[in-house]
Amino acid sequence: MDKEEDEPLTPAGRLFLNPQMNQIISCAIGVKNPINIDSVKSELTNSIMLHHPRFTSLLVNDSKGKEHWRKTKVKVDQHVIIRHQPFTSDQDSDEDVVNDYLADLAVSCPLPTDKPLWDLHLLMAHNCFVFRVHHALGDGISLMSMFLTLCRRVDDPGQRPTILGVGSSATGQRSRWGLGRVVKVLWYSVVFLLEFVLRTLWWRDKKTAVSGGAGVELWPRKLVTAKFKIDDMKTVKKAVANATINDILFGVLSSGLSKYLEIRSTKGLREGLQITGVAMVNLRKQPGLQDFSKMMESKSSGISWGNKFGMILIPVCYNKGCADPLQFVKRAKAILDKKKLSLEAICSYKIGDFVMSWFGPKFASLLNYRILSNTTFTISNVIGPQEEITIIGNPVDYIRANNTSLPHALMINMLSYAGKADMQILVAKDIIPDPKVLAKCFEDSLLEMKEAAEADIETNK
Known part of the structure; x- marks a missing residue:
């Protein structure tokens, strides 16, 4: 060329x-x-x-x-x-x-x-x-x-893995528009975008045992894997009306972080202390995995190649010794329902694109860096193939993803494959020296939710 x-x-x-x-x-x-x-x-x-x-x-x-x-x-x-x-x-x-x-x-x-x-x-x-x-x-x-x-x-070597548009996009289902719904969309959008602005200025999370900050992206890292079964998440999903897998995931995060902070904190933490995460949200019209050839061919279909995601801020609250593990999921669902109703993810993408185009990458990078430095963790969740697959004729045992460091001491990447979901937990090891304990806190949280869900389903039969 x-x-x-x-x-x-x-x-x-x-x-x-x-x-x-x-x-x-x-x-x-x-x-x-x-x-x-x-x-x-x-x-x-x-x-x-x-x-x-x-x-x-x-x-x-x-x-x-x-x-x-x-x-x-x-x-x-x-x-x-x-x-x-x-x-x-x-x-x-x-x-x-x-x-x-x-x-x-x-x-x-x-x-x-x-x-x-x-x-x-x-x-x-x-x-x-x-x-x-x-x-x-x-x-x-x-x-x-x-x-x-x-x-x-694996079951049909002549076929590529199934590509399904599963999950829910950041825009949510915006049918049945009415005045009340319009007011909620505008209100939540303004409130959540205002938080983005404040995060770039001075508002930051209270310091905890998992807090990072400016410069932490250069610190040595440790990576561990927390393992989940999709069927366990589906069991929990049945016990919480209209819950999604993402609701379960953020419920597990809230419960697991609460367990870990209770173990690590030498000073008493205030009940309800907010720990804020930065979550990446797919903005394509057809959520989930895409046909690669169509992504190369079309930009107008909404499934084009590239970086097509927005950011949302997810508040996770510290709760000590919650009697009902399903309450973590219900709280997560209430928060995520508001996030889906808002235009936060779309606006963060559009505003970021505008700042990059008019003020350049240095200024845009500074704003993003400030948001990351003033929050506590990063999380992303990608849905992988549902069936077992081979790569170059070799059966695949697992697929896991992570990315390079950011000023967070805790970075979480979830990727599902063939009924399993592996959570890669990348930590600054001088801040979180025992990441396997944190991984077990997450795993135990889902198992406790599953047991509570099974008991709840049995009671309601």
């Missing part, structure tokens, strides 16, 4: 390349059989991915310093990094070793700009692929949809 044909970066892409917000997504795919290196390289060479402009372009700067994409010839060997030797760890399991590897990448290994901004690490001794992609290339939905083009179903 000639210089005249260079494609400018989107505002979101420029934001994610700014040093304060530089973000790389890492996806770990554990497989059941040894990895065949030649097959991996051959599959990549012939994949749809290498026809996508983002995966076949260099990042370049023009004479004014603005970033552009420039088409280049991809050399697969430069992107495949082979690690033959087993890695050492304080722990014995492959899971702990891979998580330690990912935690190191989260703070110490940027992607080189002399090639397209992605690479694939093959951890041969641990039967694991680690696919790293710069966030400027796309968001979690885009990248998961692309990843699935390399996969096939």
